[in-house]
Amino acid sequence: xxxxxxxxxxxxxxxxxxxxxxxxxxxxxxxxxxxxxxxxxxxxxxxxxxxxxxxxxxxxxxxxxxxxxxxxxxxxxxxxxxxxxxxxxxxxxxxxxxxxxxxxxxxxxxxxxxxxxxxxxxxxxxxxxxxxxxxxxxxxxxxxxxxxxxxxxxxxxxxxxxxxxxxxxxxxxxxxxxxxxxxxxxxxxxxxxxxxxxxxxxxxxxxxxxxxxxxxxxxxxxxxxxxxxxxxxxxxxxxxxxxxxxxxxxxxxxxxxxxxxxxxxxxxxxxxxxxxxxxxxxxxxxxxxxxxxxxxxxxxxxxxxxxxxxxxxxxxxxxxxxxxxxxxxxxxxxxxxxxxxxxxxxxxxxxxxxxxxxxxxxxxxxxxxxxxxxxxxxxxxxxxx
Amino acid sequence: xxxxxxxxxxxxxxxxxxxxxxxxxxxxxxxxxxxxxxxxxxxxxxxxxxxxxxxxxxxxxxxxxxxxxxxxxxxxxxxxxxxxxxxxxxxxxxxxxxxxxxxxxxxxxxxxxxxxxxxxxxxxxxxxxxxxxxxxxxxxxxxxxxxxxxxxxxxxxxxxxxxxxxxxxxxxxxxxxxxxxxxxxxxxxxxxxxxxxxxxxxxxxxxxxxxxxxxxxxxxxxxxxxxxxxxxxxxxxxxxxxxxxxxxxxxxxxxxxxxxxxxxxxxxxxxxxxxxxxxxxxxxxxxxxxxxxxxxxxxxxxxxxxxxxxxxxxxxxxxxxxx
Amino acid sequence: xxxxxxxxxxxxxxxxxxxxxxxxxxxxxxxxxxxxxxxxxxxxxxxxxxxxxxxxxxxxxxxxxxxxxxxxxxxxxxxxxxxxxxxxxxxxxxxxxxxxxxxxxxxxxxxxxxxxxxxxxxxxxxxxxxxxxxxxxxxxxxxxxxxxxxxxxxxxxxxxxxxxxxxxxxxxxxxxxxxxxxxxxxxxxxxxxxxxxxxxxxxxxxxxxxxxxxxxxxxxxxxxxxxxxxxxxxxxxxxxxxxxxxxxxxxxxxx
Numbered sequence: 015x016x017x018x019x020x021x022x023x024x025x026x027x028x029x030x031x032x033x034x035x036x037x038x039x040x041x042x043x044x045x046x047x048x049x050x051x052x053x054x055x056x057x058x059x060x061x062x063x064x065x066x067x068x069x070x071x072x073x074x075x076x077x078x079x080x081x082x083x084x085x086x087x088x089x090x091x092x093x094x095x096x097x098x099x100x101x102x103x104x105x106x107x108x109x110x111x112x113x114x115x116x117x118x119x120x121x122x123x124x125x126x127x128x129x130x131x132x133x134x135x136x137x138x139x140x141x142x143x144x145x146x147x148x149x150x151x152x153x154x155x156x157x158x159x160x161x162x163x164x165x166x167x168x169x170x171x172x173x174x175x176x177x178x179x180x181x182x183x184x185x186x187x188x189x190x191x192x193x194x195x196x197x198x199x200x201x202x203x204x205x206x207x208x209x210x211x212x213x214x215x216x217x218x219x220x221x222x223x224x225x226x227x228x229x230x231x232x233x234x235x236x237x238x239x240x241x242x243x244x245x246x247x248x249x250x251x252x253x254x255x256x257x258x259x260x261x262x263x264x265x266x267x268x269x270x271x272x273x274x275x276x277x278x279x280x281x282x283x284x285x286x287x288x289x290x291x292x293x294x295x296x297x298x299x300x301x302x303x304x305x306x307x308x309x310x311x312x313x314x315x316x317x318x319x320x321x322x323x324x325x326x327x328x329x330x331x332x333x334x335x336x337x338x339x340x341x342x343x344x345x346x347x348x349x350x351x352x353x354x355x356x357x358x359x360x361x362x363x364x365x366x367x368x369x370x371x372x373x374x375x376x377x378x379x380x381x382x383x384x385x386x387x388x389x390x391x392x393x394x395x396x397x398x399x
Numbered sequence: 400x401x402x403x404x405x406x407x408x409x410x411x412x413x414x415x416x417x418x419x420x421x422x423x424x425x426x427x428x429x430x431x432x433x434x435x436x437x438x439x440x441x442x443x444x445x446x447x448x449x450x451x452x453x454x455x456x457x458x459x460x461x462x463x464x465x466x467x468x469x470x471x472x473x474x475x476x477x478x479x480x481x482x483x484x485x486x487x488x489x490x491x492x493x494x495x496x497x498x499x500x501x502x503x504x505x506x507x508x509x510x511x512x513x514x515x516x517x518x519x520x521x522x523x524x525x526x527x528x529x530x531x532x533x534x535x536x537x538x539x540x541x542x543x544x545x546x547x548x549x550x551x552x553x554x555x556x557x558x559x560x561x562x563x564x565x566x567x568x569x570x571x572x573x574x575x576x577x578x579x580x581x582x583x584x585x586x587x588x589x590x591x592x593x594x595x596x597x598x599x600x601x602x603x604x605x606x607x608x609x610x611x612x613x614x615x616x617x618x619x620x621x622x623x624x625x626x627x628x629x630x631x632x633x634x635x636x637x638x639x640x641x642x643x644x645x646x647x648x649x650x651x652x653x654x655x656x657x658x659x660x661x662x663x664x665x666x667x668x669x670x671x672x673x674x675x676x677x678x679x680x681x682x683x684x685x686x687x688x689x690x691x692x693x694x695x696x697x698x699x700x701x702x703x704x705x706x707x708x709x710x711x712x713x714x715x716x717x718x719x720x721x722x
Numbered sequence: 723x724x725x726x727x728x729x730x731x732x733x734x735x736x737x738x739x740x741x742x743x744x745x746x747x748x749x750x751x752x753x754x755x756x757x758x759x760x761x762x763x764x765x766x767x768x769x770x771x772x773x774x775x776x777x778x779x780x781x782x783x784x785x786x787x788x789x790x791x792x793x794x795x796x797x798x799x800x801x802x803x804x805x806x807x808x809x810x811x812x813x814x815x816x817x818x819x820x821x822x823x824x825x826x827x828x829x830x831x832x833x834x835x836x837x838x839x840x841x842x843x844x845x846x847x848x849x850x851x852x853x854x855x856x857x858x859x860x861x862x863x864x865x866x867x868x869x870x871x872x873x874x875x876x877x878x879x880x881x882x883x884x885x886x887x888x889x890x891x892x893x894x895x896x897x898x899x900x901x902x903x904x905x906x907x908x909x910x911x912x913x914x915x916x917x918x919x920x921x922x923x924x925x926x927x928x929x930x931x932x933x934x935x936x937x938x939x940x941x942x943x944x945x946x947x948x949x950x951x952x953x954x955x956x957x958x959x960x961x962x963x964x965x966x967x968x969x970x971x972x973x974x975x976x977x
Contacts, residue, residue, distance in 0.1 A: 084915070289692060502849070503849035514940060532948075544940050579860060581890065699956075712964035
């Protein structure tokens with residue numbers, strides 16, 4: 015947003031080229047499809063994912079040794095996510111979803127598991143993946159999950175139900191969190207790797223959502239699903255640690271996603287305010303409109319700076335539990351404000367499905383909820399004070 | 400008076416191209432119009448009188464094997480041979496694909512300055528001054544050459560000067576095509592819309608954009624165009640959406656037009672589109688979005704639904720022609 | 723086979739573009755991007771390379787140091803090498819001089835095919851490919867909507883006023899392509915990584931060797947911004963706009 019040529023943080027030539035590439039992709043392949051995917055309601059845009067996979071957008075964040083692009087730093091992931099979600103929040107998150115699957119595998123997995131479960135996510139034929147934590151009775155309090163993994167000869171038997179699972183049914187590979195010790199809370203949680211088609215695993219109907227419809231969510235049911243010992247991710251009881259580790263990364267990346275969506279709404283509103291004439295002048299010359307745009311710009315600037323700051327701290331190995339929550343809180347609430355403000359600026363057209371801003375307003379609401387609601391973010395921040 | 404050598408284009412059927420009058424008109428503004436035309440051996444004598452009627456005072460028929468089946472080479476050799484004969488102060492060709500390829504090669508060969516895509520020519524003392532319309536008509540740039548002769552390609556349809564008719568003398572030269580010719584293997588006539596005028600150089604254009612909503616609705620553009628005897632154009636958005644083939648695209652990428660009348664239907668008027676049409680004499684726009692930038696350049700704007708306004712316009716025009 | 727692709731950077735067509743009122747040259751201070759038509763030309767070359775291992779694609783350009791960005795993009799799309807002619811003496815070069823320099827650069831590469839866009843989005847004069855061809859004494863097949871390249875010749879299709887034509891030239895040759903020719907690919911993340919290791923050669927005019935003398939030059943006399951169009955009449959359709967518009971067209975003798 016800054017008008018001069020000084021970057022927020024110095025980018026390498028490669029990062030600059032990556033930003034340009036993602037901007038092109040978002041402009042030409044994502045933005046024009048946003049409305050259609052929204053209207054389709056529960057049809058994931060698999061073709062966009064394939065196109066993205068061909069040029070390396072779906073696997074850039076995976077380590078080179080497993081065939082990925084090797085941009086494992088969160089900072090570059092943020093640059094990418096911001097651009098893609100500028101195109102469309104749901105589609106942007108959809109095509110980078112494999113990063114969310116990879117995080118616990120990288121945190122907890124053995125070398126063999128990483129090779130087996132991550133190599134399949136690279137290249138043009140990348141598989142879809144899914145991360146299953148949430149349950150009907152367990153949302154923000156993920157230590158309270160009740161899906162069980164009971165020890166049986168050679169492995170575990172999983173029973174229970176997951177809900178709101180992104181890409182469930184579409185995904186070929188799953189990380190499932192379940193209790194190996196129901197008497198414990200967080201210490202009883204263990205992570206498992208599963209493939210679609212494992213006997214006893216079934217899926218519900220697509221859930222009807224407010225926005226981000228590119229990502230289709232379903233329930234998953236586990237009825238005596240056998241998982242061999244070798245597909246347990248990390249040790250028993252380590253799952254919660256893996257999950258928390260995932261959250262710090264995913265919250266920062268989602269902050270970038272939210273910032274991109276906020277910027278999209280702001281740019282749309284700004285352009286409209288400059289060209290739309292009412293009472294004999296462009297509406298941006300009416301102070302009520304101009305000040306709203308000023309607030310949008312200010313909040314986006316602060317969100318982006320916080321996001322990149324958190325990413326850099328994370329990449330430097332710092333504990334960013336509180337900072338990541340701050341970035342996500344700030345960015346998601348900025349996105350909600352900016353999309354609301356864009357609808358307000360466009361007035362009747364903003365409310366119309368002819369324009370994308372009403373859709374973005376529905377889309378970004380998710381960012382105040384997923385990977386921990388804003389209430390949970392404040393809880394995390396306060397505990398880190 | 401100094402000779403201005405004018406490269407005449409011929410059609411597939413060896414008739415004078417529709418750029419001929421404008422080229423000779425442009426030449427007459429600078430000096431004495433001399434026409435050169437590449438013809439198949441033994442052909443072209445009928446063209447001499449026609450060229451005289453359009454202002455040529457002298458016609459050079461350059462007989463060349465391969466005329467009509469070789470690209471560029473016959474015309475380039477014809478022009479080179481003619482230039483040796485008449486020592487022109489300027490060489491004028493059409494800014495068509497073939498015209499500018501010949502002009503560009505000739506300019507290199509002759510060590511001459513090339514003024515391409517010119518919309519007006521004039522003289523200022525001894526200097527030849529060409530006017531260019533640049534960046535989609537946002538700027539008018541006048542330029543000249545520092546080493547002669549001036550090689551000028553004229554935008555089709557831009558120069559409407561008509562040279563006084565003359566009774567030309569004529570000469571025939573025989574040239575052989577150089578080794579750098581491309582060979583035409585086949586030509587195909589377009590079957591659809593062939594009686595509509597060509598977009599480039601058309602005096603009226605009806606263009607459609609994404610506001611039409613579908614390829615089916617784009618038929619409205621065709622209908623209005625046919626009603627007005629206009630060429631069909633389109634915005635890039637309409638082309639990308641598959642409403643119409645890419646050859647119809649008007650704009651920064653695509654064809655630039657300067658018609659007397661340009662009617663934009665459901666076109667928002669992005670900078671790139673305006674760059675290709677804003678030099679039109681009269682612009683009419685119909686769009687449902689009152690804030691569409693096309694209205695900034697429109698002489699007559701209708702804020703309304705193209706799907707209702709256009710049929711009404713067509714029937715209103717029909718009523719007029721009946722009366 | 724070795725293919726040279728001529729490229730240039732131009733001001734983004736999505737932005738307002740301006741001319742410097744003194745020099746009459748395009749103001750290039752803003753964001754410059756690889757011209758879209760050049761990306762299509764590169765795509766034509768890369769498709770041949772994809773199908774024929776051992777093909778070498780070199781992008782050739784003339785321009786200031788900011789051009790590196792565009793050349794890196796071309797390399798990350800898949801070109802093997804880049805050659806940039808960088809010389810302050812070339813600032814404001816006209817088509818004739820540009821073509822002479824590019825021809826010199828291409829000659830040093832000894833290529834089988836030169837691929838260019840049919841016209842740039844800023845200058846639009848579309849004469850450089852033909853001038854380069856003349857300097858190199860090569861045949862030219864210009865304004866192609868479709869290209870079939872083989873070891874010995876190029877077959878191409880061009881739109882004409884009345885339809886289309888197909889033509890061929892033997893190699894070596896220069897071709898230019900239209901925006902109908904090929905949808906350019908995106909660079910890839912892997913391409914961006916490998917582009918770092920590819921060779922981008924920068925040469926001055928002196929290093930290029932002897933330019934052909936006598937490259938005719940043009941000079942700009944004046945540059946005027948066209949006056950804005952006067953505001954027109956605007957009506958909101960209340961059921962009668964079609965008739966009102968017909969009336970407007972009739973009264974202005976426009977039909």
